[in-house]
């Protein structure tokens with residue numbers, strides 16, 4: 001089966017499984033797991049931040065970051081298609097007690113002037129702004145990247161008003177590879193970043209929150225509050241270390257596979273795809289045909305052993321990853337051409 005549903009579907013490699021078996025372990029809640037410590041040190045270094053904290057998932061990483069940066073009743077400014085808004089059980093409101101101020105923007109970007117306008121001046125009637133959140137790469141926009149300059153511009157505006165910036169960088173390394181910059185350059189302007197090992201990096205579990213030492217202490221307390229403090233978490237950290245070593249260098253291949261599939265799609269009748277969105281390993285397109293809906297196309301692809309799910313009646317998202325080879329990519333292109341030509 002070629003699974004195009006998400007890059008979270010990858011299974012751990014032999015090296016990852018072996019690393020779990022051999023990991024040196026201790027009680028991480030007491031700061032005694034050497035493998036977790038090694039991973040946190042490495043992550044902080046990669047992001048150019050002082051410290052890092054291993055969390056169970058991207059959602060938990062974003063939530064502990066919101067809790068560590070803000071007070072209940074404050075406002076968070078974020079993109080109206082942000083993952084934090086659409087897919088995280090309203091944790092921002094329900095757990096962190098934040099008011100969401102949503103801003104639109106093409107390709108997952110925010111306009112610095114609009115962000116500045118959204119940071120209301122101190123006023124008896126209005127909520128204070130506690131946080132601005134960015135997303136890089138931007139999932140619902142199609143895996144699009146925020147450049148260093150775009151990130152800097154938003155952070156400059158926020159910081160002028162004393163507001164911190166968090167990056168939901170679940171796939172930050174994909175942005176780094178696509179833009180040809182170091183991930184730390186994309187993270188540096190912000191106050192914190194969350195990134196995932198379990199997505200394009202192909203590890204089985206885990207995400208990382210990075211920031212300064214005070215922020216990470218508060219994030220650690222928030223993780224405990226959420227029941228996310230762990231014991232011998234080195235079994236999670238070990239395959240994540242393997243992922244950093246062995247998977248990072250091959251992310252460009254995933255982007256190439258996505259480009260091939262997207263190029264094929266762009267030539268097929270009834271397919272609407274904005275090739276400018278195909279920057280990393282995500283492809284989002286729409287199908288506008290009399291004879292077939294998006295769910296029906298997914299059903300047809302199942303006959304070719306291709307697993308895909310629609311996002312709506314017309315919209316489909318494909319994600320490429322380690323477990324889809326170049327040959328698989330060719331099979332996907334051939335199947336799409338056969339079904340849609």
Ligand SMILES: Cc1ncc(COP(=O)(O)O)c(C=O)c1O
Pocket residue numbers: 056057058059060083084135137138139168170171196198207
């Ligand atoms: C941009 C983004 N942020 C956060 C998450 C949440 O990650 P997790 O599924 O590990 O909670 C995802 C998951 O796909 C994501 O795409």
